[in-house]
Amino acid sequence: MKFEFETIGVIHSPFKEKFGIPRQPGLVSQVQATLELVPPFNRPKAVSGLEGYSHIWIQFVFHQNINRDWQPTVRPPRLGGNKRVGVFASRSPFRPNPIGLSVVALDDIRCDSGKVELLISGVDLMEGTPVLDIKPYIPYVESLPEARSGFAPSAPAPKLVVHLTPPAEKQLESMLDPSKLRKLIEAVLETDPRPAYVGASRPDKVYGIRLYDWDVRWRVRDLTAEVLELVEAQLKPGKP
Amino acid sequence: MKFEFETIGVIHSPFKEKFGIPRQPGLVSQVQATLELVPPFNRPKAVSGLEGYSHIWIQFVFHQNINRDWQPTVRPPRLGGNKRVGVFASRSPFRPNPIGLSVVALDDIRCDSGKVELLISGVDLMEGTPVLDIKPYIPYVESLPEARSGFAPSAPAPKLVVHLTPPAEKQLESMLDPSKLRKLIEAVLETDPRPAYVGASRPDKVYGIRLYDWDVRWRVRDLTAEVLELVEAQLKPGKP
Numbered sequence: 001m002k003f004e005f006e007t008i009g010v011i012h013s014p015f016k017e018k019f020g021i022p023r024q025p026g027l028v029s030q031v032q033a034t035l036e037l038v039p040p041f042n043r044p045k046a047v048s049g050l051e052g053y054s055h056i057w058i059q060f061v062f063h064q065n066i067n068r069d070w071q072p073t074v075r076p077p078r079l080g081g082n083k084r085v086g087v088f089a090s091r092s093p094f095r096p097n098p099i100g101l102s103v104v105a106l107d108d109i110r111c112d113s114g115k116v117e118l119l120i121s122g123v124d125l126m127e128g129t130p131v132l133d134i135k136p137y138i139p140y141v142e143s144l145p146e147a148r149s150g151f152a153p154s155a156p157a158p159k160l161v162v163h164l165t166p167p168a169e170k171q172l173e174s175m176l177d178p179s180k181l182r183k184l185i186e187a188v189l190e191t192d193p194r195p196a197y198v199g200a201s202r203p204d205k206v207y208g209i210r211l212y213d214w215d216v217r218w219r220v221r222d223l224t225a226e227v228l229e230l231v232e233a234q235l236k237p238g239k240p
Numbered sequence: 241m242k243f244e245f246e247t248i249g250v251i252h253s254p255f256k257e258k259f260g261i262p263r264q265p266g267l268v269s270q271v272q273a274t275l276e277l278v279p280p281f282n283r284p285k286a287v288s289g290l291e292g293y294s295h296i297w298i299q300f301v302f303h304q305n306i307n308r309d310w311q312p313t314v315r316p317p318r319l320g321g322n323k324r325v326g327v328f329a330s331r332s333p334f335r336p337n338p339i340g341l342s343v344v345a346l347d348d349i350r351c352d353s354g355k356v357e358l359l360i361s362g363v364d365l366m367e368g369t370p371v372l373d374i375k376p377y378i379p380y381v382e383s384l385p386e387a388r389s390g391f392a393p394s395a396p397a398p399k400l401v402v403h404l405t406p407p408a409e410k411q412l413e414s415m416l417d418p419s420k421l422r423k424l425i426e427a428v429l430e431t432d433p434r435p436a437y438v439g440a441s442r443p444d445k446v447y448g449i450r451l452y453d454w455d456v457r458w459r460v461r462d463l464t465a466e467v468l469e470l471v472e473a474q475l476k477p478g479k480p
């Protein structure tokens with residue numbers, strides 16, 4: 001049986017591309033984003049009462065993974081990228097139905113001149129992610145601290161120290177509000193977002209991760225993520 | 241934007257109709273059910289590794305509520321059925337996209353002669369519910385005991401004492417395994433599943449709730465749910 005669903009909202013996030021996005025929500029609590037309801041769902045009434053909740057569920061579409069063939073097994077990054085587990089035993093975006101599920105903190109609700117926006121944080125969501133549903137998080141039902149968890153029983157420890165080279169430091173300090181981008185760079189790079197299969201084989205490779213409107217260029221040396229420079233990704237006014 | 245998704249599994253549950261289904265998962269932990277993967281998703285590999293998790297998320301379709309118009313507000317039963325809140329601040333099945341989300345206990349996985357079945361408990365799911373996705377529950381991300389919860393901060397207290405009349409008691413005791421049905425009857429009726437708007441206005445009304453293959457007939461008197469009789473709902477062999 002097939003079912004058709006409609007986008008009710010869209011995510012605006014500092015993550016402009018897949019690379020570097022935290023692998024679970026909450027891991028990078030610094031990451032703030034916006035969920036904007038789209039017409040005809042942009043009704044302030046539809047979110048009335050949601051302000052009583054500190055956290056919400058977002059059910060969304062991994063929109064870059066639609067129309068892909070599904071595979072019964074996947075290689076989770078937490079297992080080093082070379083051990084396979086069943087797709088339903090993983091949170092991989094490559095699923096038979098590419099529906100994602102994230103719990104995020106609800107910081108504020110803004111209803112202004114036809115716009116209805118939820119300000120959220122701790123997101124692992126990419127810019128432009130289509131949202132299918134929003135639900136309140138109900139701790140007495142959904143908080144199960146004693147639940148047994150397979151291959152990822154606890155949050156991953158930071159893997160890298162993050163260091164900005166003098167040129168990158170200078171660029172950052174010339175911004176109006178450097179602290180937001182600094183925190184995000186540190187939080188994202190300390191998790192070592194390099195693909196698991198690269199590892200030590202290409203020690204000098206320079207990576208670029210787009211955060212807000214900046215292309216952050218970095219490489220790894222001696223367990224340190226070295227930020228080389230920040231390149232303006234677009235001709236739009238720099239953010240943050 | 242619209243997206244189409246396919247059924248990957250189907251629920252087999254003692255709840256054969258909507259009336260009487262617990263309003264959240266986990267409220268009636270006695271309720272056991274089965275999630276059966278449907279072709280081409282019935283591959284044992286697709287659930288390999290899931291046995292390491294005690295709980296799973298089920299994303300499913302409220303299939304009796306598709307093609308309904310959505311309303312920006314709903315009346316949650318927990319507020320007595322007369323106060324309205326935004327549909328996205330509720331877990332109501334009447335949503336713009338009728339996608340449900342339940343955490344359930346995973347008791348066992350059975351892969352046998354082409355069938356792949358997950359044995360689950362604590363369900364609030366009706367017989368025949370189409371499943372869109374299964375994901376492991378990850379406590380270090382999803383267990384948030386300190387989360388603030390709006391109008392339903394804790395589990396509802398039992399509202400009714402459950403009493404079986406002598407004829408109902410006799411019928412129950414004549415069954416092969418009466419304890420499963422007895423526990424389910426008690427767990428379901430003590431929550432007072434009557435619609436909130438009925439209340440005291442029709443004190444003598446007799447209700448029927450279908451559990452397994454039995455139509456359980458009951459009424460409420462003096463805060464007691466009085467079970468009058470058990471009627472075999474079908475000519476199939478009686479269960480449990």
